[in-house]
Amino acid sequence: MLPWTTYEAMVDAALNQPEAFWLEAAQRITWQQAPTIACQNRADGWHDWFAGGVLNTCYNAIDRHVEQGRGTQAALIWHSCATKEQQVVTYRELQDRVAGFAGGLRALGVEKGDRVLIAMPTLVETAIAMLACARLGAVHVVVFAGYAAAELARRIDDVAPKVIIIASCSFQGQTPLPAMPVLNEALHIAAYNPRACVIVQREACPAPLMPVRDYDFYSLEQFSPVAPVPVYAEDPLYILHTSGTTGKPKGIVRDNGGHAVALALSMPLIYGCKPGDVFFTTSDLGWVVGHSYGVYAMLLSGCTSVIVEGSVSASAMRMLCQNYAVKCLFTTPTQLRVIRQESRNLAGVLLPALARIFVAGEYAEPTLLEWARSYFQRAVVNHWWQTETGWSITAHFFGLPEQEPKALMNDIGRPAPGFFPALLPSMPDDPCGEVVLRLPLPPGCLAGIWQNGTIKVPENYFDKSGEYYRTFDEGMITSDRAVHMLGRSDDVIKVAGRRISGVQIEEIILSHQAVYACAVVAISDALRGQRPVAYVVATPQCTANVSIMRSEIIGQVNQTIGKWVGLKEVHFVTQLPTTRSGKILRKQISL
Numbered sequence: 001m002l003p004w005t006t007y008e009a010m011v012d013a014a015l016n017q018p019e020a021f022w023l024e025a026a027q028r029i030t031w032q033q034a035p036t037i038a039c040q041n042r043a044d045g046w047h048d049w050f051a052g053g054v055l056n057t058c059y060n061a062i063d064r065h066v067e068q069g070r071g072t073q074a075a076l077i078w079h080s081c082a083t084k085e086q087q088v089v090t091y092r093e094l095q096d097r098v099a100g101f102a103g104g105l106r107a108l109g110v111e112k113g114d115r116v117l118i119a120m121p122t123l124v125e126t127a128i129a130m131l132a133c134a135r136l137g138a139v140h141v142v143v144f145a146g147y148a149a150a151e152l153a154r155r156i157d158d159v160a161p162k163v164i165i166i167a168s169c170s171f172q173g174q175t176p177l178p179a180m181p182v183l184n185e186a187l188h189i190a191a192y193n194p195r196a197c198v199i200v201q202r203e204a205c206p207a208p209l210m211p212v213r214d215y216d217f218y219s220l221e222q223f224s225p226v227a228p229v230p231v232y233a234e235d236p237l238y239i240l241h242t243s244g245t246t247g248k249p250k251g252i253v254r255d256n257g258g259h260a261v262a263l264a265l266s267m268p269l270i271y272g273c274k275p276g277d278v279f280f281t282t283s284d285l286g287w288v289v290g291h292s293y294g295v296y297a298m299l300l301s302g303c304t305s306v307i308v309e310g311s312v313s314a315s316a317m318r319m320l321c322q323n324y325a326v327k328c329l330f331t332t333p334t335q336l337r338v339i340r341q342e343s344r345n346l347a348g349v350l351l352p353a354l355a356r357i358f359v360a361g362e363y364a365e366p367t368l369l370e371w372a373r374s375y376f377q378r379a380v381v382n383h384w385w386q387t388e389t390g391w392s393i394t395a396h397f398f399g400l401p402e403q404e405p406k407a408l409m410n411d412i413g414r415p416a417p418g419f420f421p422a423l424l425p426s427m428p429d430d431p432c433g434e435v436v437l438r439l440p441l442p443p444g445c446l447a448g449i450w451q452n453g454t455i456k457v458p459e460n461y462f463d464k465s466g467e468y469y470r471t472f473d474e475g476m477i478t479s480d481r482a483v484h485m486l487g488r489s490d491d492v493i494k495v496a497g498r499r500i501s502g503v504q505i506e507e508i509i510l511s512h513q514a515v516y517a518c519a520v521v522a523i524s525d526a527l528r529g530q531r532p533v534a535y536v537v538a539t540p541q542c543t544a545n546v547s548i549m550r551s552e553i554i555g556q557v558n559q560t561i562g563k564w565v566g567l568k569e570v571h572f573v574t575q576l577p578t579t580r581s582g583k584i585l586r587k588q589i590s591l
Contacts, residue, residue, distance in 0.1 A: 002268055006402045007414060010269075011481070014417035014442075021417065022443060026050055026257075028264040029060045029300065032230050035257065039440055045466075046448060046457045047440040048234040049258030056228035057237055057256050058102075058135035060264075061299035062095045063228060065275075071095075073276065074304045077324055078124045081310030082171035083204065087124055094128070097221055102132040104220025108196045110162050112137030112229055115239065117161035117194075119152060119179070121145040121170040122285045122309045125200045125217060127295050129165050130285075134237060134256075137229040138162075141239045141251075144286040145170040146177070149185035156190040158251055159239055159450065165198040165217070169205035171310060176204040233257020239450045240288055242387045251450030252387055254291075259390060262444025263297035266391050270383070270416065271328050272355065272398035275302030280326040282312055282335050288387040289360060293330050297391075311335070314342040318349050325353035332361040334578075336372050337516065341539065343375060354378055356398060360385060362584065363485055365507040366410045384412040384485060386471065388461070390444045392416045393437070393471070394483045405480070414481045418442020421483055423476070424463060432476045432486060436468035493522040493530050495566055502586070505532055505567065508560050509553050514542040519576050519584045531566040535573050535589055546572055 003024070004010040014021045022038035035053030042048055062075070071092035078087045089097070110116060116133050118140055120126040126142070133140035141159045143152065145167065156164070166183055169176040180199075187193060199207055200217040209216065237259055239251045267273045279298050283289035285307065298305035306320055317339065320326065336359065356379040357372060364372075364382050372380040381404075383395040394413040396404045408414070415421055419442060425433035448455035461469050474486040486503055493500050502520040509518045517537040522530040534553065538544075550570045557567045577585040 002399055004400060007397055007400060007481075010397075010400070010417055011415070015420070018418070022049070022261070025265045025443075026053070026261050029055065029260045030064050031055045035233060041440075044457050048447070049255065049443040050233035050261065053233040053257050054230045055233060055257060055260065056135065056137070056230055057260050057296070057300075058098065058131050059228035060260055061131060061134070061296060062091060062098060065091050065299075065302050066095050068302075070275070070302055073302075074278075074324075075299060076124055076127060077278075077304060077306045077320075078122075079306070079308045079312075079316065079320055080171075081308055081312055081316060082174050082176075083309075089124055094131075096225070097128050098131045098135060099225030099227075100221040100223055101128055101217075102135040102226040103223030104198075104215075105132055105136060105138070105163060106226055107220070107223055108163055108198075108215070110136055110138050112231065113235075114138045114162040115159045116140050116163045116165065117156060117159060118142045118165045119145055119147070119183075120165065120167045120200065120285075122290065122294070122307050123167060123200065125167070126285045127307070128221075129198075130238070130291075130295060131299075135226060135228050137231040137235065139236045139238055141241075142286050142291065143241065144284065145179065146172075147182075149182050149189060152182060152186035153189035155241060156186060156194070157192050158241075160192045160453065161194050163196050163198060164194045165200070167200040168202045168207035171204075173310075176202075178205050178207065180207040231256050234447065236447065236455065238291065240291060240387060253447045253450050253455050254390055254444075255447040258443030258445070258447070259296070260300055262391050262442065263292060264300045266416070266444075267297050267301040267303065268399040269397055270392055270395045270399065271358065273301060273303055273328060276304070277327045278304045278306060278324050278353070279328045279330065280306035280317075280320060280324075281330040282308060282317075282332065283330070283361075288385075288390060289330065292390055311338065314339040318351070321351045321354055326351070327353055327355050329354060329357045331357065331359060333359055333364040333368060334361070334517075336364065336368055340368070340371055340375070341516065344541070349376060351376065351378075356381070358383055360392075363412065363503055365503075365510045367507070367511045369410055379409070381409060382412045384473075384483065388446045388458075389419075389441070390446070393419050393421070408480075408482050411482055412485050413483070415483065416442070421477060422468065424468075424470075432474060435471050435473050435475045435477070435483060435485075436463055437471060438468055439466075441469055493520075493532050495525075495530055495532070495564065500532070500561065500565055502532065504561070505534065505557055505565065508557050509534055509536060512549070512553055512556065514539055514544050514549060515553070516540070517576055517584075519586050519589055521586050521589050525566070531568070533569045533571070534567060535571050535576060537573060537575060 019038045033054035035050035040051045075091045075094045076089045237256045281294040385392045396413045420438040423433035505520045516539045525531040577588045
């Protein structure tokens with residue numbers, strides 16, 4: 001049960017009594033030694049949460065639920081969109097497999113504080129490897145399975161892993177992509193060499209194991225089980241590299257204690273989930289959503305997590321939601337657009353167990369949200385967060401008795417507890433600006449940046465005063481505490497002294513029935529400073545004349561915002577450049 005009945009009561013408690021607020025929240029997890037302080041400043045200028053508290057994240061995610069009688073409940077449900085395989089793993093089965101694999105890792109020399117690099121698609125074994133590291137107090141570093149050798153080598157050198165774990169192949173569609181040649185080339189390029197490599201052999205593409213270096217994943221599961229190793233709350237749980245939309249990818253370090261507390265609180269508060277509920281996350285486990293809401297939040301809360309390998313189709317999503325009584329679905333705007341395209345001539349679906357759908361990764365425009373609400377007949381909402389924060393900066397709070405204001409349902413919501421946003425306007429009296437967050441950040445956010453074998457203060461995120469964390473996202477904040485997003489700082493276009501969000505223009509373009517996706521970028525203009533240029537991907541069924549479509553799009557923007565925006569160029573392309581997690585790389589778009 002949550003102790004607040006209204007959003008304002010919750011925010012006031014977090015603002016005026018933060019120590020009491022977070023120490024109470026910390027009671028949602030099991031501690032070997034409970035913390036006596038919530039937030040503590042570090043000597044390097046950053047901050048730790050629940051410093052001195054002792055726990056084990058894997059114990060909280062698995063063992064305590066088995067002890068409480070949930071051993072036969074499904075913990076993980078896995079579906080492969082490539083091979084059509086499915087697997088259901090109970091909490092007791094997960095406990096046995098994780099404890100055994102942790103024993104195998106220990107036999108390879110992995111101990112508390114060591115890094116283990118995991119380069120696998122979304123598999124049950126990926127989650128087992130993550131949790132086994134947490135059980136040992138080791139630091140897992142999950143990277144996208146599809147990286148080329150040079151990118152993989154860069155991450156190997158960055159974190160110096162004692163062990164690397166890979167699957168023998170991943171899939172592009174239904175085509176298997178062998179992983180061993182990439183691993184071998186990466187190890188040839190990298191300056192650092194691990195002690196061992198562990199291979200998950202897949203039927204579609206088994207790999208020859210190199211003597212001395214390589215070990216079979218399933219054989220390591222048979223080792224004597226290891227008990228959870230106690231770690232301090234401030235000890236690192238994992239390193240996750242950013243996707244690169246803010247520049248060179250950085251290794252974000254997440255702690256154990258603050259991470260567990262924040263995610264355990266978020267499940268009832270934001271998502272309205274309780275133990276036993278089923279939560280379906282379409283994200284790859286290599287991204288922060290997969291970490292937070294494919295594995296840790298669900299298991300910390302005693303829920304069942306549905307995870308998928310590959311891009312899930314409309315029919316597969318419907319099947320999984322029906323067969324496993326999914327209560328909450330967490331997906332991306334890109335995935336919703338795929339489903340919309342596949343379902344264009346189908347009636348909406350009725351999924352009795354499904355309560356609501358959450359969208360993150362990028363902002364979902366109102367027309368997409370309205371379609372999804374009509375199709376699923378359920379609440380569909382945006383929320384805003386980053387790899388650095390690990391959970392929602394702003395959200396809609398379905399666990400509170402107070403209903404969410406309807407006026408906010410198309411926006412990204414109001415701040416989660418502990419996040420106190422402000423604006424850095426670029427011009428005096430400008431109601432818009434970069435959204436910054438007052439320090440200290442709440443539990444669950446980055447503990448620092450991994451650099452040269454140590455955890456460094458994230459100084460690149462500070463504003464000039466050193467009092468705020470820069471999100472590099474632009475928006476505005478209204479009197480009801482709602483944050484309205486405009487886009488990344490470098491995506492806001494300045495036309496003749498007036499500012500216009502590229503996202504705002506994109507919303508209008510996406511309302512055109514023949515537009516599948518689009519991106520708006522700024523280019524220099526000798527007279528007006530900047531002007532917008534649109535890049536549009538038409539729907540596959542589109543038969544409209546390009547010139548007519550271009551005129552219609554420009555007309556829609558002029559009519560909705562005004563001709564002062566100056567949109568004159570609309571380029572039609574077959575696809576837009578994106579990160580591996582689906583975010584559009586607007587910096588890479590050029591004429």
